[in-house]
Amino acid sequence: xxxxxxxxxxxxxxxxxxxxxxxxxxxxxxxxxxxxxxxxxxxxxxxxxxxxxxxxxxxxxxxxxxxxxxxxxxxxxxxxxxxxxxxxxxxxxxxxxxxxxxxxxxxxxxxxxxxxxxxxxxxxxxxxxxxxxxxxxxxxxxxxxxxxxxxxxxxxxxxxxxxxxxxxxxxxxxxxxxxxxxxxxxxxxxxxxxxxxxxxxxxxxxxxxxxxxxxxxxxxxxxxxxxxxxxxxxxxxxxxxxxxxxxxxxxxxxxxxxxxxxxxxxxxxxxxxxxxxxxxxxxxxxxxxxxxxxxxxxxxxxxxxxxxxxxxxxxxxxxxxxxxx
Amino acid sequence: xxxxxxxxxxxxxxxxxxxxxxxxxxxxxxxxxxxxxxxxxxxxxxxxxxxxxxxxxxxxxxxxxxxxxxxxxxxxxxxxxxxxxxxxxxxxxxxxxxxxxxxxxxxxxxxxxxxxxxxxxxxxxxxxxxxxxxxxxxxxxxxxxxxxxxxxxxxxxxxxxxxxxxxxxxxxxxxxxxxxxxxxxxxxxxxxxxxxxxxxxxxxxxxxxxxxxxxxxxxxxxxxxxxxxxxxxxxxxxxxxxxxxxxxxxxxxxxxxxxxxxxxxxxxxxxxxxxxxxxxxxxxxxxxxxxxxxxxxxxxxxxxxxxxxxxxxxxxxxxxxxxxxxxxxxxx
Numbered sequence: 001x002x003x004x005x006x007x008x009x010x011x012x013x014x015x016x017x018x019x020x021x022x023x024x025x026x027x028x029x030x031x032x033x034x035x036x037x038x039x040x041x042x043x044x045x046x047x048x049x050x051x052x053x054x055x056x057x058x059x060x061x062x063x064x065x066x067x068x069x070x071x072x073x074x075x076x077x078x079x080x081x082x083x084x085x086x087x088x089x090x091x092x093x094x095x096x097x098x099x100x101x102x103x104x105x106x107x108x109x110x111x112x113x114x115x116x117x118x119x120x121x122x123x124x125x126x127x128x129x130x131x132x133x134x135x136x137x138x139x140x141x142x143x144x145x146x147x148x149x150x151x152x153x154x155x156x157x158x159x160x161x162x163x164x165x166x167x168x169x170x171x172x173x174x175x176x177x178x179x180x181x182x183x184x185x186x187x188x189x190x191x192x193x194x195x196x197x198x199x200x201x202x203x204x205x206x207x208x209x210x211x212x213x214x215x216x217x218x219x220x221x222x223x224x225x226x227x228x229x230x231x232x233x234x235x236x237x238x239x240x241x242x243x244x245x246x247x248x249x250x251x252x253x254x255x256x257x258x259x260x261x262x263x264x265x266x267x268x269x270x271x272x273x274x275x276x277x278x279x280x281x282x283x284x285x286x287x288x289x290x291x292x293x294x295x296x297x298x299x300x301x302x303x304x305x306x307x308x309x310x311x312x313x314x315x316x317x318x319x320x321x322x323x324x325x
Numbered sequence: 326x327x328x329x330x331x332x333x334x335x336x337x338x339x340x341x342x343x344x345x346x347x348x349x350x351x352x353x354x355x356x357x358x359x360x361x362x363x364x365x366x367x368x369x370x371x372x373x374x375x376x377x378x379x380x381x382x383x384x385x386x387x388x389x390x391x392x393x394x395x396x397x398x399x400x401x402x403x404x405x406x407x408x409x410x411x412x413x414x415x416x417x418x419x420x421x422x423x424x425x426x427x428x429x430x431x432x433x434x435x436x437x438x439x440x441x442x443x444x445x446x447x448x449x450x451x452x453x454x455x456x457x458x459x460x461x462x463x464x465x466x467x468x469x470x471x472x473x474x475x476x477x478x479x480x481x482x483x484x485x486x487x488x489x490x491x492x493x494x495x496x497x498x499x500x501x502x503x504x505x506x507x508x509x510x511x512x513x514x515x516x517x518x519x520x521x522x523x524x525x526x527x528x529x530x531x532x533x534x535x536x537x538x539x540x541x542x543x544x545x546x547x548x549x550x551x552x553x554x555x556x557x558x559x560x561x562x563x564x565x566x567x568x569x570x571x572x573x574x575x576x577x578x579x580x581x582x583x584x585x586x587x588x589x590x591x592x593x594x595x596x597x598x599x600x601x602x603x604x605x606x607x608x609x610x611x612x613x614x615x616x617x618x619x620x621x622x623x624x625x626x627x628x629x630x631x632x633x634x635x636x637x638x639x640x641x642x643x644x645x646x647x648x649x650x651x652x653x654x655x656x657x
Contacts, residue, residue: 052546076549083547087406089539092594096536103537104549111532111597153540157548 002028002160002190004049004079008058011041011048018044019215021058026161031187032194033206033223036213037236042196043084045212046163049194050081062161076104080159082150084166088139094149095134098124101156124155128182144175151182162186164195168202180205200227200240200251211235227251328598331591335605339388342613346384347376349620382511387612387629389514390506390574391584393521393566395607396528398581399588399600400566403535404559405465412567412581414472415560419479420449421571426486426498442501443517443572449475450564454557462553463560504577504630506615517569524565528600531558535596577630579637580607586641 004026011019018041026032034042047053049060051067060067062078070078080101089097101124102117125131128148133141141149147167154162164183168176180202187193187207197203209226211219213235219226227249229240239254348359354372362368362376397412413419424445428437456471457463483502487495534555537545542552570577588602611629614636618627 050547052543072546072551073549076547081543081547083541083543086544087539087541089406089594091589092539096595097540100537100540100544100548103533103545106533108530108533153544153548 002026002078002192003063004161004192005061006049006058007061009048009055009060010057011044011053011055013041013044017215019212022212022217023058024210024217024220026192026194028160028190028192029187030192031184031207032192032210033203033208034194034196034210034212035198035200035203035235036211036218040213040235041215042212043165046081046165046194046196049161050079050163051075052081073104076157076159078159079161079163080154080157081163082154082165082167084169086150090137090139092138093135094130094138094141095121095125097138097149098130098134098152098156101153101158104157120158121152121156124152127155127185128152142175143170144172144178147171147175147179148182151179151186155186160190160192162191162193164193166196166198168197168199176202200232201249203227204249204251223249233257328592332598332601332605335591335602335609338609339605339612342609342616343384343388346387346612346616347380349616350375350380350623352624378510382514383506383509383615384612386506386509386514386573387615388608389518389521390570390577391580391607391609391611392604393524393570393607394577394581394611395584395588395603396525396600397563397566397570399585399596399603400528400531400535400559400563402585403538403596404556404563405469406538406541407465407469408586409582410469411578412563412570413476413576413578414469415564415567416449416453416472416475416479417446417564417567418571418576419476419483420452421446421568422483422502422576423479423486425501425575426483426490429494429497429501430486430490432494440516440572443520443568446568446571447564449479450560450568454560463556468560500628501575502630503628504575504633505618505626505628506574507626509573513573517572520565520572521569524562524569525604527558527562528566531555531562532596532600535559535600539594574629577611577633579630579633579641580611583637583641584610586645590644 005023006025007023009019009022010017011022022045034045036042044053048055049067051060051070054068062070062075065078067075067079099113099117099121102113102121105117106114122131122134125134128151130141130145130148130152133145133149138146138149151164151167154164162183167179167183171179176199183193183195184205195206197206203209204223204227206223208221209219209223210217211226211231218235219228219231227242229242229251232240232251236253237257239257240251241254242249242251244250347363348354348356352375354375358372359376362370362373365373366377394412398410401410401412401414402408421442425442428441433441453468453471453475454463456475457468459467483498487498490498534545534550537548537550538552538555545555546552567581584607585599585603588599588606591606592598592602611633614633615629617636618629618632621627621632
């Protein structure tokens with residue numbers, strides 16, 4: 001259960017071909033992140049896997065069955081798609097929103113809920129920690145809570161593949177982290193999760209990262225291999241730096257590509273190391289330093305926070321040059 | 326109040342409104358003799374004729390028209406997720422109005438007019454659906470655009486017809502446009518009811534789909550709804566219901582727009598409850614308004630559609646636009 005495969009899939013949006021020939025597989029219990037520049041067709045790819053769009057060539061199979069041959073109901077038992085946004089049905093309780101996930105488990109003439117439906121919806125609400133909000137109108141929830149409710153909906157649906165489109169957009173770092181951890185817990189047993197993400201450091205938390213750009217699958221592998229600055233540069237046409245600390249991989253944009261200067265980012269096992277700039281361009285470094293308040297400078301300078309100082313500086317520097325990510 | 330209690334009180338309100346419709350009317354009959362006639366259905370005489378041949382069919386038609394318009398409005402508002410949609414969006418009333426106006430102007434015998442209006446209304450709805458289709462599905466925005474455009478076009482033709490026909494014909498056309506069930510009998514009801522019944526049946530069948538569509542078409546698709554098929558079913562149900570109502574009573578606005586709001590306010594957005602509440606509320610409101618239209622200005626009648634708008638619109642505005650109200654148009 002939950003084995004998804006794309007074979008030579010060709011997808012177009014209108015007259016523009018997004019993917020010519022794309023193939024990959026998703027195994028049960030995998031948490032896969034798809035990253036790539038805006039307009040690369042990530043959302044279209046998700047919608048193709050979900051069976052909303054029929055590929056022009058090739059096919060998408062779930063457990064060997066071509067998705068487009070399944071009825072809407074059969075498909076929903078295998079795969080579900082959480083879009084980046086949904087309508088706000090004013091006056092609808094959180095519980096009713098989550099119970100929508102049980103649609104495919106009922107026959108069309110069944111108006112009422114089955115007993116098992118109530119139990120599964122309750123479990124889903126508890127899993128996302130919204131049991132207390134069950135009777136509140138959906139629109140009164142915060143963005144983070146709404147996203148959790150939508151994840152509960154997908155849980156209640158019991159599909160073996162959950163596709164999520166930009167689940168952390170509009171969320172602050174804490175809520176974003178919460179949602180990612182929640183998605184991580186979903187990718188268990190027979191269920192796998194595929195999420196389109198924009199934050200590369202968030203993508204680094206997945207089991208596997210797919211990078212799509214210019215109609216191609218540029219990388220497919222563990223985050224450490226896929227999120228390679230040279231691949232990311234091909235995808236986004238800007239330079240990237242990456243650091244690793246305590247096993248957490250962080251990838252940040254660094255600025256425009258400088259012709260002839262390849263990326264000099266290297267990972268130094270375990271401890272963070274500054275990858276870039278400061279040493280090469282005194283003027284820029286000075287700007288960065290004056291940007292910090294005296295206190296920060298003192299702490300960084302004194303090395304009171306081991307291993308953080310340089311990385312912090314480099315990160316700030318990036319932020320300054322590329323604008324908020 | 327529990328859901329059952331609320332729906333129960335609405336059902337009681339329907340019975341009360343229909344009974345009231347039997348007791349009041351243009352000719353003042355003593356309540357006792359009306360009651361006696363109701364208890365003795367096979368009696369004959371003037372009172373029996375008035376009650377059984379004039380008032381009873383009228384009351385039943387009013388209830389059917391009210392329920393049909395309210396459910397139709399509920400379905401379309403749910404499908405398009407737009408609280409401003411009313412059953413006439415599908416172009417039915419404008420198509421029917423044009424056919425009716427032309428038929429009257431051409432001097433066609435009056436008994437054929439409702440049938441003609443019904444046919445023209447259905448044809449217009451098909452044309453609107455044809456214009457609104459995208460791929461194999463229906464596009465909500467195109468539906469609204471097509472409905473409004475065709476309605477505007479047909480209204481222009483109706484206005485043209487009004488200026489070209491004689492005074493007698495134009496007053497008949499205006500009476501139809503104002504909405505009324507004066508002079509309708511059992512025959513009209515039996516002729517239109519089958520369409521309404523099929524419409525109600527379809528409406529019940531699409532309730533789970535409407536619930537799934539509350540979060541948008543993509544969520545509905547993701548949870549396993551065939552959105553294309555559901556849209557066609559909803560449009561068919563709404564069209565049949567509206568066509569039956571228009572054939573029976575002409576253009577009656579307000580009910581299809583506002584009753585679904587009141588129903589959602591009372592019972593929430595769950596289609597299972599809100600659809601029943603819409604049907605009951607509509608079936609109570611229209612007989613009540615019809616009773617008022619017969620008595621307020623007796624022996625003359627105020628057109629039903631006009632009366633409903635005069636009472637209904639200020640009520641609606643008060644409910645939704647008063648500054649203290651934190652309620653929203655969509656939902657509770």
